[in-house]
Amino acid sequence: MNNAKAHQLIFLGAAQEVTGSCHLLETAGKRYLLDCGILQGEGSEEQAFSFDPAAIDAVILSHVHLDHSGRLPRLVRGGFRGSIYCTEGTARLLPILLKDALSLYLRDLDYENLRRERAGKELLRPEYDDLDVERALALCEPSTYGVLQAIGADVNLVFHDAGHILGSAIVELHLGAGESTKTLVFSGDLGNPDTSLMPEPTLLRHADVVLMEGTYGDRNHRSFDDTIAEFEEVLAAASADNGNILIPAFAIGRTQELLFQLGVMYHQGKLQGWRVYLDSPMGGAVTEVYEQMRHDWHAKDRAVMSEYRSRTLSEFLPCLTVTASVEESMALNHVKSGAIIIAGSGMCTGGRIRHHFKHRLWQKNTHLVFVGFQAQGTLGRILVNGVKKIKLFGQEIMVRAKVHTLGGFSAHAGQQQLLDWAAGFVDSPRFYLVHGEPDALQALAKALWSQHQIEAVVATRGAGVHF
Incomplete structure (x- = not known):
């Protein structure tokens, strides 16, 4: 050569x-x-x-x-x-x-x-x-x-x-x-x-x-302003249904962005009556690393945190609870309404989100929100494509939840x-x-x-x- x-x-x-x-x-x-x-x-x-x-x-x-x-x-x-x-x-x-x-x-x-x-x-x-x-x-x-x-x-x-x-x-x-x-x-x-x-x-x-x-x-993503507006519409619809919101999210990146944006909405008075649960031990550990390396964040977002004198995302989002243990996670099954549950895995291929599907996917007042790419063949992709029934843990589960896709939260660049x-x-x-x-x-x-x-x-x- x-x-x-x-x-x-x-x-x-x-x-x-x-x-x-x-x-x-x-x-x-x-x-x-x-x-x-x-x-x-x-x-x-x-x-x-x-x-x-x-x-x-x-x-x-x-x-x-x-x-x-x-x-x-x-x-x-x-x-x-x-x-x-x-x-x-x-x-x-x-x-x-x-x-x-x-x-x-x-x-x-x-x-x-x-x-x-x-x-x-x-x-x-x-x-x-x-x-x-x-x-x-x-x-x-x-x-x-x-x-x-x-x-x-x-x-x-x-x-x-x-x-x-x-x-x-x-x-x-x-x-x-x-x-x-x-x-x-x-x-x-x-x-x-x-x-x-x-x-x-x-x-x-x-x-x-x-x-x-x-x-x-x-394709291009929806503008971020439109995405936030759509997210607020999901919150309003779930509130009217007296229901809960499930968000499958990658523990690294997407989870921390969601917590930050929910913190912004909290300070705007848009989360009244809602509790946010981060049901992911790994997500919690990753969030701590993000907080320790805030110097690598975008300057404008560091400024927002400083404006509210928040050193951590938990301080920035007071209605947040991190459920570390299995027992704490299982206790969420008894929450009737007003819960925003963020759990992995992001493509629903494993993790605690699948257990929440077992308990809530068949309920009409559940709102399922996808905030990231779902690869071909994953459970997330199957749900986005509109399947009416899935099999989890050896059981058939009807999909009666309302499914939403918020592409503007994607951590990947759009076409343009x-x-x-x-x-x-x-x-x-x-x-x-x-x-x-x-x-x-x-x-x-x-x-x-x-x-x-x-x-x-x-x-x-x-x-x-x-x-």
């Missing part, structure tokens, strides 16, 4: 799908993974690697969400011993997320093995354990935004704020030396500038290759915001689109060309490109 084509990028995940972010970069005889995320929804049982984990020299982690980080313990179990490069925010959040994911995984494995034992089938062995999680965490090397660091011979890395969640990063890699240097930019997940807490995604100017997400490549970010590059780089369903990526590719004459290729899993 000559110097002009000295680098290869192979798309191993999140190629025409939203989960399982993982891309292999081969350069200067070294192998780097950009993300190492789990699959969720359809095909999620397939978590095996198509490469030898021991042959990977380092992982560059864009952010902590499981679809970007969740297979790190499995990577370590397979023999990986390199560095995991990430931001400080990601390093602070990763122990919370990986330990919680392990707990849920082992619980589900115990349930499956009990079912297998009853059927006389061979039991499954765990694919990773707590030691693998601890080893993965020990490999993390955190850094701050905007700092150039050498991670290999003629391989230099800079993280930029992606504005998606705390610690989320745009990855900028400089490969080679002198005039032959090539710049690869991996967007990670780009944030929605209209939402709260996080700054706007950093605009970069120079690259030879751009790997860009396209989760919402086929993606286009604006892409247009910032002045070097006419080659674009490859990932982290989106096929229709969304095709729509984004067409829009990039029609608006900015940017030719973009929709990545295919297993395909490789040289540059």
